[in-house]
Amino acid sequence: MRVDQRNAGASVTSISGTYIVDRWMAFDSVGSKFTAQQNAGSVTPPVGFTNYLGATSTSAYSITATDQFNFQQRIEGFNVSDLAWGTANAKTITVSFWVYSSLTGTFGGTILGASTRSYPFDYTISSSNTWTYITKTIPGDTSGTWVTNNGVGLRIYFSLGTGSTYSAASGSWLTGSYQSATGATSVVGTNGATFYITGVQLEVGTVATPYERQIYNEQLAQCQRYYLQTATTTNSVPTFYSYVVNGVTIGVTSMFPVAMRIAPTATVSGTWATAGTAATAPSIGGLTTLGYLAYIVGNSGTAISTYFQPNGSGYVSFAAEL
Amino acid sequence: MYKQIIGPGNTVVSDMILRVADNAYIPFDEANSDYQTFLAWIAEGNAPLPPDEPPVETP
Numbered sequence: 568m569r570v571d572q573r574n575a576g577a578s579v580t581s582i583s584g585t586y587i588v589d590r591w592m593a594f595d596s597v598g599s600k601f602t603a604q605q606n607a608g609s610v611t612p613p614v615g616f617t618n619y620l621g622a623t624s625t626s627a628y629s630i631t632a633t634d635q636f637n638f639q640q641r642i643e644g645f646n647v648s649d650l651a652w653g654t655a656n657a658k659t660i661t662v663s664f665w666v667y668s669s670l671t672g673t674f675g676g677t678i679l680g681a682s683t684r685s686y687p688f689d690y691t692i693s694s695s696n697t698w699t700y701i702t703k704t705i706p707g708d709t710s711g712t713w714v715t716n717n718g719v720g721l722r723i724y725f726s727l728g729t730g731s732t733y734s735a736a737s738g739s740w741l742t743g744s745y746q747s748a749t750g751a752t753s754v755v756g757t758n759g760a761t762f763y764i765t766g767v768q769l770e771v772g773t774v775a776t777p778y779e780r781q782i783y784n785e786q787l788a789q790c791q792r793y794y795l796q797t798a799t800t801t802n803s804v805p806t807f808y809s810y811v812v813n814g815v816t817i818g819v820t821s822m823f824p825v826a827m828r829i830a831p832t833a834t835v836s837g838t839w840a841t842a843g844t845a846a847t848a849p850s851i852g853g854l855t856t857l858g859y860l861a862y863i864v865g866n867s868g869t870a871i872s873t874y875f876q877p878n879g880s881g882y883v884s885f886a887a888e889l
Numbered sequence: 890m891y892k893q894i895i896g897p898g899n900t901v902v903s904d905m906i907l908r909v910a911d912n913a914y915i916p917f918d919e920a921n922s923d924y925q926t927f928l929a930w931i932a933e934g935n936a937p938l939p940p941d942e943p944p945v946e947t948p
Binding site: 718818828829833836854855862887 | 894895896897902905908911912913914915916918920921922923
């Protein structure tokens with residue numbers, strides 16, 4: 568929960584299936600029912616943690632049958648292929664996490680596969696506004712088709728309110744895209760209710776081991792396989808300096824710090840400082856999993872020094888999310 | 890809405906499309922969900938805008 572390239576700790580009010588902290592998506596079937604933020608509410612995380620993902624309900628919304636409000640993470644097939652799910656050798660997993668809520672009761676979530684296989688689970692928060700450590704052991708699914716390449720291997724959901732269409736009894740594998748356990752607490756049902764989570768770990772076996780610590784640059788690189796964003800600092804990459812004349816294109820090839828999952832979508836945002844060349848954002852080309860080409864076109868009649876650089880807010884993002 | 894892109898050499902890029910709403914460059918990668926959305930949009934009978942006029946090279 569500590570890598571937050573997109574929002575840098577800011578609150579996200581327009582959820583709509585967007586990522587909050589890296590790799591963690593918030594989803595709402597109806598807008599403006601909750602906000603999400605790294606370290607929302609600024610409570611003290613569990614011992615050993617510095618960050619968590621938080622949701623705050625903004626109304627007392629009565630969910631309908633088809634409503635879906637949740638935090639979710641999609642895990643690449645390569646990273647769960649060893650589970651052998653969909654075979655007779657399917658391995659048991661244990662999911663562990665810390666949760667904190669202003670509400671008490673039974674909460675829900677699910678493990679969901681690509682071929683509409685799901686395992687709803689529930690867990691209990693007995694004390695409000697207290698971090699609670701949860702472990703759930705889930706038998707491997709011997710049925711269904713589970714993706715083992717760079718597609719979506721599995722998804723894990725933590726419900727913030729799920730309608731009856733997407734809820735089912737907890738504790739067994741089902742055919743269907745169920746996202747929570749029947750009867751689970753709806754966080755969005757109480758105005759101002761909070762739900763915080765951190766330390767989510769999925770591991771093979773029946774025992775939850777302590778959360779595996781990783782040094783920051785390793786964790787950042789793992790996130791950058793799915794999303795990365797250039798800095799907005801003036802003179803930072805990508806900055807172009809050249810001598811260029813009208814109509815002449817200059818291009819710069821940049822390599823990603825890690826191989827991205829797929830050729831990513833590149834979005835040019837913010838304002839850019841320019842001199843001696845086209846006063847528009849750079850164009851992007853040659854997108855692959857390994858890098859990209861950024862180019863600009865001169866518009867001066869004579870060769871002059873030209874530059875094009877972020878100006879405090881300009882950046883390029885590359886998204887290869889699942 | 891989508892728009893074709895002029896690349897280096899002033900030719901229309903054949904492996905990428907621009908999503909106008911957010912200035913996003915979408916590679917033609919089957920695994921890219923944005924590309925899948927673009928394909929669905931095309932399948933509905935839509936067509937991307939032509940590219941911007943390429944800059945004119947002057948001596």
